[in-house]
Amino acid sequence: MRAIVTVVGRDRVGIIAEVSALLSRSGVNILDITQTVLQDYFTMAMLVDTSGCPKPFAELADELDARASEMGVSIRIQREDIFDAMHKI
Amino acid sequence: MLNINEILETNEMINRQHLDIRTVTMGISLRDCAGEDAVRVAGKIYDKVTKKAENLVKIGGEIEREFGIPIVNKRVSVTPISLVAESCDTEDYTIFAEALDRAAHEIGVNFVGGFTALVHKGFTVGDTRLIRSIPRALAETERVCASVNVATTRAGINMDAVRLMGEIIKESAELTAATGGFACAKLVVFANAVEDNPFMAGAFHGVGEPECVINVGVSGPGVVKVALEAAKGQPFDVVADTIKKTAFRVTRMGQLVAREASLRLGVPFGIVDLSLAPTPAAGDSVADILEEMGLTSVGAHGTTAALALLNDAVKKGGVMASSHVGGLSGAFIPVSEDAGMIRAVQSGVLTIEKLEAMTCVCSVGLDMIAVPGDTPASTLSAIIADEAAIGVVNNKTTAVRVIPAPGRVVGDIVDLGGLLGTAPVMPVSGGGSADFIARGGRIPAPLHSLRN
Incomplete structure (x- = not known):
């Protein structure tokens, strides 16, 4: 399943590294990354493939959530379909 | 290709503008x-509802999680109980409402609709029994909703x-005097009721519907309002396009x-209802959209035109986005459930x-209007008659969900709790309608009902 991971938080060293490490440990493959800094806020979107991840989607989302609070950022993972539905005909 | 702006915009709509799926409703025959x-x-009844809808809440929760979009309500609508119970050896249909209520608790849905009778042309034995059972059934159950269709364009009123x-x-x-007449918040009187409406309290599973079906009601007044903020001062052509x-x-x-939901539950997809449904939360208001168009308050002159534009543009925009559109599809204006409407009532506009x-x-x-507790039944009937006339003549659905709050007077507030919000008690016309209502009979269908 393809999903979008969005990370938003105050910019600091190592955000991409930490999120990528967590995804890698879960068997999630990163297909594309884009990022920007908007008014000091680090904003990143990753297109990922979760088909190699043995955990249920909800569990992966919970883990990202838990890690997000430790890191002081917000991390969401959502199926790619929702963005396609909203923005593509 | 990743477009970060589209991704952020979508999440902004969900997080800050209250974009959500208002209801996933399973219709069960x-x-x-x-x-x-x-x-x-x-x-x-209990066995069938609990079996068919046993996974509705669980699967709804999974979908919410995977898409990151809240599904506010998971609900069930059933065949009008007047039909199901008609052959039974009982006068009091409360027993069936209780069965539905137990089933709703068991599967975890917050409302079940279908304690319903369709009497636009007259009553059968089951219809009369059901209607007579409504007060007790609603008072003694928590989650059951009742509706009665009293008019159609084809049959008259x-x-x-x-x-x-x-x-x-x-x-x-x-x-239900102790709770401000709460039972009335679960009771809708319709003209031209639709068979596939996923919204409560008026949902029921019509006789032309399949064995089981999934209908979805979307929402998003907050998103429309924010989109219109970017079109400030622009002509209405731009307003209509933005809403679409x-x-x-x-x-x-x-x-x-x-x-x-249809795929995972193994139940056919019915319709998407395009209605813009507000909630009492700040920024989730249909009134705010109308005010964004340039009215100082909803209720000011121009409100009807603004609402007409909104209602039409919502349909035009939504119709291409779904393979089957149905239900009520338009804009809802429930007073107690919309912070902007409450504000406008309280300010007298x-x-x-x-x-x-x-x-x-x-x-x-x-919809969701509280009136003084001493309002005569004939006045309530006359309010229903007026609304039914509007529906019948304009070939559209109209409904009355009015709460004559016992012991309350104009200016009081009735707290209905949760999504149902708070209703300021509004004055009704001082004139009487008793002799008008006492006539009975049928108001004939309008000429344009003869379309064959």
Whole structure:
């Protein structure tokens, strides 16, 4: 399943590294990354493939959530379909 | 290719503008539950609802999680109980409402609709029994919703049913006086009721519907309002286009969730209802959209035109986004559930007369309006008759969900709790309608009902 991971938080060293490490440990493959800094806020979107991840989607989302609070950022993972539905005909 | 702006915009709509799926409603036919023994029929109803909808809440939760979009309500609608119970050896249909209520608790849905009778041309034995049972059934259950269709464009208005419903609403209010007449918030009187409406309290599973079906109601007044902020001062052509584009996106999301729910539950997809439904939360208001168009308050002159534009643009934008559009599809204006409407009523700008005019151009009727507890039943009936006339003549659905709050007077506030919000008690016309309502009979269907 393809999903979008969005990370938003105050910019600091190592955000991409930490999120990528967590995804890698879960068997999630990163297909594309884009990022920007908007008014000091680090904003990143990753297109990922979760088909190699043995955990249920909800569990992966919970883990990202838990890690997000430790890191002081917000991390969401959502199926790619929702963005396609909203923005593509 | 990743487009970060689109991703952020979508999440902004969900996080800050209250974009959500308002309801995933499973329609279940109970026609095979009919029988003579009321206790057995009630048992069959419970068994069928709990079996068909056992995974509704769980799968709804999974979809919410995967798409990151809240599904506010998971609900069930059933075949009108007047049909299911008609052959039973009992006068009091409360037993069937109790069975539905137990089933709703068991599967974890917050409302189940279908304690319903369709009497636009007259009553059968089962219809009369059901309607007489409404006050007790609503007072003694928590999650059951009732509706009665008293008129259609084809059949005209059943004024005997209109008269009876005024009395039933009064009785329902009195039986739940301690909670401000709460039972009335679960009771809708319709003209031109639709068979696939996923929204409560008026949902029921019509006789032309399949065995089981998934209908989805989207929402998003907050998203439309924010989109319009970017079109400040622009002509109405731009306003209409902005609303259409927003409605398209919102509906696409509804369609996606509907398809997914249908697939996972193994139940056919019915329709997406395009209605803009407000909640009491700040920024989730239809009134705010109308005010964004340039009115200082909803209820000011121009409100009806603004609502007409909104209602039409929502449909035009949504219709291409879904393979099947149905239900009520338009804009809802429930007073107690919309912070902007409450504000306008309290400031005296929005009156019941203006609301009535607004119902000519939106998808429902006088919805979630509290009136003084001493309002006579005949006045309530006359309010229903007026709304039914608007529906019948304009070939649209209208409804009345009015709460004559016992012991309350104009200016009091009735707290209905949760999504149902708080209703300021509004004045009704001082004139009387008793002799008008006492006539009974039927108001004939209008000429344009003869379309064959």
